[in-house]
Amino acid sequence: MLESRATVGPYWEKPVPDDEHLAQQVEHGREQHLMLDARPPAELNQLTLATMRQTGPRFWIALAGLGAMTLAFLTAWAIQIFSGLGITGLNRSVMWGPYIANLIYFIGIGHAGTFISAALRLMRMDFRRPIARAAETITLFGLACAALFPIIHVGRIWKLFYMMPIPNQRELWPNFRSALFWDMMAITTYLIGSTLFMFVALIPDFAMARDHTTGWRRKVYGALSLGWRGTDGEWHRLEVVSNILSFVIIPVMFSVHTGVSWNLSMAIQPGWHSAIFGPFFVVGALYSGVAAVILVMIIVRKTMRYGYFMREEHFNAMGIFLLILTLSWIYFYFAEWITNWYGNLPLEKAIQAMLTGPLAPMFYLMLFCNIVVPLGTLWSRRVRTSLPAMFIIGILIQIGMYIERVLIVAGSLSRNELPFNWVNYTPHWPEVTVTLGTLAFLGLLYMVFTRFVPIIPVWEVYEGQAMQESRRVGRAVVSTRTEVH
Amino acid sequence: MAEERNNGHKWTMIVDLDKCTGCQACVVACHAENNVPISSEDEVIRGRANHWIRIERYWEGEYPNVKARFLPVFCQQCGNAPCEPVCPVYASYHSTEENVNIQVYNRCVGTRYCGNNCPYRTRLFNFWAPRFDEPLEQQLNPDVTVRSPGVMEKCTFCIQRIRRGREQANIEGRPLEDGEIVPACAQACPTDALIFGDKWNEHSRVAQMVPSERQFKLLENLGTEPAVYYLKGGETHVGE
Amino acid sequence: MIHFTRREFLKVSAAGTATAILAGCAQETERWVALEPYVRAPEEQLAGVPNWYASTCRMCPAGCGIIVRVMNGRAVKIEGNPEHPINRGKLCARGQSGLQLLYNPDRVTGAVRQEERGSRKFEPLAWNEAINTLYEKLDAAGDAVALWAGSTTSGHLYDLFARYAGAVGASAPLRHDLTSALNGVGTLTAANDALFGRSALPSYALAQADVIFSFGADFLGAWLSATGFGVEFGQFRSQPFGKRGLLVQFEPKMSITGAKADRWVPVQPGAEALVAAALLRIIADEGFGGPARAELAATLAGDVDLDAAAVTCDLALADLVALARAFAEAECPVAIPGGALAGASNGVAAVTAVQALNALAGAAGGAGGLGFMPAVPATLVAPPASSYADAQALIARMNAGEIKLLLVHGANPVYDLPPGSGIADALAKVGTIISFNPLVDETSALADYILPDRTYLEGWGYEVVQPGFQGLPVINSQQPVVGPFYDVRPTGDVLLTAARGIPAAAPALPWTDEVAFIKEQITALPKGASGGDDDEVRWARFLQHGGWWPEAAPESAAPELTAQGPVAAAPAAFEGDEGQYPYYLHLYPSVLLGDGRGASLPWLQGAPDPLTTVAWQTWVEINPATAQALGVDHGDMVHVESPHGAVEAPVYVFPAIRPDTVAIPLGQGHSDLGRYARERGSHALHLVGVTLDDAGANLAWSSVRVKITRLDKKQALARLESTIDPGEDIHVPF
16 A cells, blocks of 8 residues: 555656557646646746746836826826815716726725635635636735725815724714725725735745745745745645635625625615615626736736646636626626616616616616627637637726726716706716726736736645646546545 | 704704795805805806705796796705715714704815715715905804815804804893794895794794695605705685 | 894894994094904904994895994894895895905905006006095086986985086986886886876885786896895785785796796787786776776776787787786785886886786775885985986087096996997097996996995995885985995095085085085984984984884875876887897896896806806897707807897707797896906897887887897806706606
């Protein structure tokens, strides 16, 4: 039973079967699946680290572009603070506009990261391994950008600390009945939880980076890796902590977007006051989030030459996931629409009439982006594995979901109980600048982040690869997986 | 949370739609009393006209049988106000003394949540710093704050007049009399379409008028329990 | 009965204390409220405690009583004087805005000289120099001096000028402005003279009326005394036993009075006389309202084509008969002529025809709704209003070079008269023009000197109120409620000082200052409602209570009909060929800006017009059907052209206007008058010619037809209302 150690090679040196047919099968498996294409960890480390230090001209051009846009955003924000919110297109009926839509949107794209990482981890989905960190990073920066928006949005930013439960001599506390306060708590919790979750998984990679770098980088990585040595006990604790955090973060994730939806549904504004908003927003967030992760995967794979890590199978899996979310989103959207339509309340009808009337171009573009294109294409594996196609679909879903949020926030507000006070909303330059600038800011953060932090969780990849085994069953080679708990 | 009868006052306004001529006297009186800045032409076009009390005009029918109906709308001082629970900083809160909805300007951070949640859209946001060309600032009422940019504001039932009146009565050691406290709008209204008083004082004019069969509350179905009662306009037919 | 609460009593007593101190001292210097530092505050001033002073509103000629809240030397709020018989504690939007005249950023801050007329480059002038200039010019002009006063020029000032003019042999001051024309002052007095032998403005007791037929008179908006009528209307709508009266409004474009009417009848412009005559005819023929009324109606009614009359109202004849019956059988019916009716080419005839309906009420023996203010039992009389013909005569004299010096106070003839009057050219032929107006208006811009008078909140005065309410003769008091905000001098004092050097005038104007003159006039009055045994007390109470009026209304009977024969029913004539100019032009004063003098005040500019909810702009009201035919919608710029001129303005599609009529509010289109008024909107008076009405005295300002051309331009309307069509599902929640 016990074989001599000498006969067990390293896991990346799988013996090639003598049988030519079987050998072809194994070869095919390696080409198709990252988990079967095991390579020495050192090689993977190099693969990961190599592009981290590369900053070609295109990188700098992109960085300068995104930086300029970020600067424009900060300038617009500064002007807005000094001159007042009057420079926006908000009016006496529509007091919330794209800033709140942006809050929802950015939290939304931050949703998928944790879901992919934590939920798929618990479900032991191996396709998450190389993309988990790329997704988590979106969560981190998406949330950070989202958290900017309540700050950008308020009229008196210098009094924002009134919203925080800080002990004070007047014993004035925030209003715990306000959905905005719940939302703020949920976002903060989620941001802290996600950061922690991400950081824990980063420790071995920081250690790996520490061991492969010199100078100040080594010092920084050394500090960040918290003295990781890779002992059995450390791996074990990492496993336990990751699992616990995975369990904890998932309910928080659901609470965050439910909380965001409550900002709207707790109000008595027609078009907002809907019980379905909680799950609807969670699904919507996952939808735009998964699409965002696909976009990031494509960009990272292209620009950092991570073709080895991100393969067709990953895009295929994410595509299927996206298709499921498309269907779920359609279900919720029309559940809401039909309830309003069937309810036949004058104001809800007025909102629907506005969507299909003056706002029809926006509305139908939204339906095209969110329903027609994903539903019409994602069933095909060829589309799912085609990077250009997936890129376009991802962009369209971002546009569609963004329009949806703006329509819900600013569109609904333009119709209220007394028709004398209906005012349509038109965005002015600050909203446009801030929105695009924040997107650029997200990209900027992401770009810089990829040059300092291993965007591929290498240890997860070789953990997965190490657990793969090929067995021969009859004439076939079957990949199996070992899990030790 | 709905309010319950307490030892305070229940300030109430009655708007007799039969008498409102839409003449805007109340609007200008309110601007004068409460230091409400005037919106410029561009601001009005952008849908930001700033009046604590506005006279909504609804057309009914078509020429030649067309009617114009005036509806003065201002903060309804809801007993169950939708704006109160949504404010994260308690800038919009309910006074248990006066039983009106109070906006604390210096507490407001400007989330504008209350504005969205007001079905009457009577809450206004200070999009800009208020501007009074010199020396127009001389006209400002020293009893009322000029609101800084970025805060919400709304009709207060002229709380400064309520306070002054109550303090005066206190100093003189007597109970408040009905009609002693009158907000600027009701004070100005030529036709007496606005009547103000304490509904919990059963001898007040307001308390006696509220049970009118013409009475209704605006958007009553929302359960906001407004402290403003409207009296429906009537019509005399030729030959009656 | 005036309700007088304890609080109001306190207010007025505060005013009393203050005015006693102000007025009680004989020294000239103490007639001015001086701003004192807080460390040496006047006794009656406490930080945070307001003082209330009674005075008179001069934003329009109605003469409402006001009380002004003054805190530490700043006037901060104007309210209605609760004691005053006209407005009874109420005050309209324009009255409230008086503060912005006082604190207007564009006030002329001292005497100035303009080197070149119209250059708007002003050089400051020391007041002694300014007064000396006035003296020199007056001296040089002799009897070739003319004064152009407005309807809000204080009574005492008019009287002083009149005395001066009389002394030097100049013609009496002219008192004419756009307000007088729009109010139809000349037309109304002429009609009353013809019918009742009373050459005065009528008053109407609406509170007791059960039926009101208003022909074009927007008495709740901008006609004569809107606040007084508003108070009465409130009582009209809440009479005992739930009686709320019947108000029928005959007008081509709905005014706010029309909006409050139980029945709005879109009568064809110019056909009001026909309708009134038809009503009389029906009452006479059918014997409605008892024999006395029917008989009287028979004497007044001429031959009228009843069917034609019904057609002009878009009514079936049966409806017109029902209206006639409702009027005749009412206990106290009132008919009010006004508005565009008074500006029609048959103005006097039309007003007479409507006013004749009022005679019926008196015929039944009741008090009747129509009344005339009893004469004040003293030397004080309301200054006569000059007609447009008088203004034309003065313009002719200017053109002939007969006027060497023109003094302008409270009027703005360049804005107030149609360009066809030739006022601008005439002014160029006047040797010297001195304006006393507080702002640089269109006329002051053409003046050589501006010697700004104090605004009414800083100055003294009195005013004999016209028309009265409750049958009371009323003389208003006006006193400074704050110290003069700028280095401006009361025109009365300036005139008295200058006149001292003129031998012919000096004996006629012996007073040291205007206060001495006012006091002399007031203390000569009999004891009024506020009592007082000696002159000082009476004078103090006059100021304290805001005026003088008798304790009880003098006995008055229903005015007696002196006219004979049927009223004229011929329709008005309109300039412009119907084929070329298809639409009637209906001009009306803005509820907020009045005849245009409110345009300098941001509160009035920024408050929305009641019916269109438009602020800051001029617009053209067009019926939806007409708009559709013209292919225009809200905010489309149109070119409105009459035989006399053209203006451009955006369209407001107005559901309550006749399809053959377009309406434009007056009040905007100033080329001067400060930053809030300048270059804003257009002045529709430019469409009007200078034809006179049937009496040959008044401007027929409502007698043109226009054509409309669509321009390829848009101007977003500054509407408070939603610009979104709510669709049919949305019901107004009341």
